[in-house]
Amino acid sequence: MLVENLDHIGIVVEDIDQAIKFYQNTFGMKLIHQEIIQERGIKVAFLVGEEENETSIELLEPIDHNDMNNTVAKFLKNRGQGLHHLAVKVSDINKALEELTAKGLQLVDSAPRKGARGHLVAFVHPKSVMGVLLELVQPKEL
Numbered sequence: 001m002l003v004e005n006l007d008h009i010g011i012v013v014e015d016i017d018q019a020i021k022f023y024q025n026t027f028g029m030k031l032i033h034q035e036i037i038q039e040r041g042i043k044v045a046f047l048v049g050e051e052e053n054e055t056s057i058e059l060l061e062p063i064d065h066n067d068m069n070n071t072v073a074k075f076l077k078n079r080g081q082g083l084h085h086l087a088v089k090v091s092d093i094n095k096a097l098e099e100l101t102a103k104g105l106q107l108v109d110s111a112p113r114k115g116a117r118g119h120l121v122a123f124v125h126p127k128s129v130m131g132v133l134l135e136l137v138q139p140k141e142l
């Protein structure tokens with residue numbers, strides 16, 4: 001599997017609007033995308049620094065903070081705000097999943113699904129990545 005680059009870093013927050021303002025006002029970062037993903041029960045926002053094609057930060061807030069079936073709400077309750085996942089860009093997500101399965105890694109998603117920004121995404125379990133929840137991202141234009 002070939003990782004092209006670090007696509008984004010996911011950070012779970014209590015209040016996404018407040019967090020967006022914090023990243024904009026404190027670090028001068030720019031909001032490039034915002035979306036409510038109803039089927040995942042989350043609100044997300046992507047911010048970048050000066051170089052727009054660089055790695056972004058994805059802020060995530062659960063729509064319902066009390067829904068413990070929602071992975072982000074559960075994370076927020078159990079671990080509080082903070083780093084949630086690392087996302088790497090790959091050109092062929094199906095091939096990457098096949099390779100990781102062959103290498104014995106535990107996948108959360110055995111097949112890709114539509115994630116934020118219409119990209120194809122799949123998660124690898126943190127138990128297989130030394131405690132880091134890893135997201136594979138295949139941009140929709142590929």
Ligand SMILES: C[C@@H](C(=O)O)C(=O)SCCNC(=O)CCNC(=O)[C@H](O)C(C)(C)COP(=O)(O)OP(=O)(O)OC[C@H]1O[C@@H](n2cnc3c(N)ncnc32)[C@H](O)[C@@H]1OP(=O)(O)O
Pocket residue numbers: 037040042044058060071072074075078083084085108114115116117121123125126131132133135
């Ligand atoms: C929009 C879209 C996108 O980016 O495009 C997205 O979908 S991102 C939005 C969020 N979607 C996702 O997160 C999907 C992938 N995540 C998941 O399916 C889940 O969060 C799992 C990774 C399977 C964990 O769920 P589970 O219910 O098993 O959690 P749990 O609280 O019982 O925890 C089980 C063990 O995993 C650890 N654990 C839980 N979440 C973790 C995380 N984010 N990073 C590292 N470790 C984590 C716990 O500490 C615990 O370890 P110990 O056993 O050692 O105590």
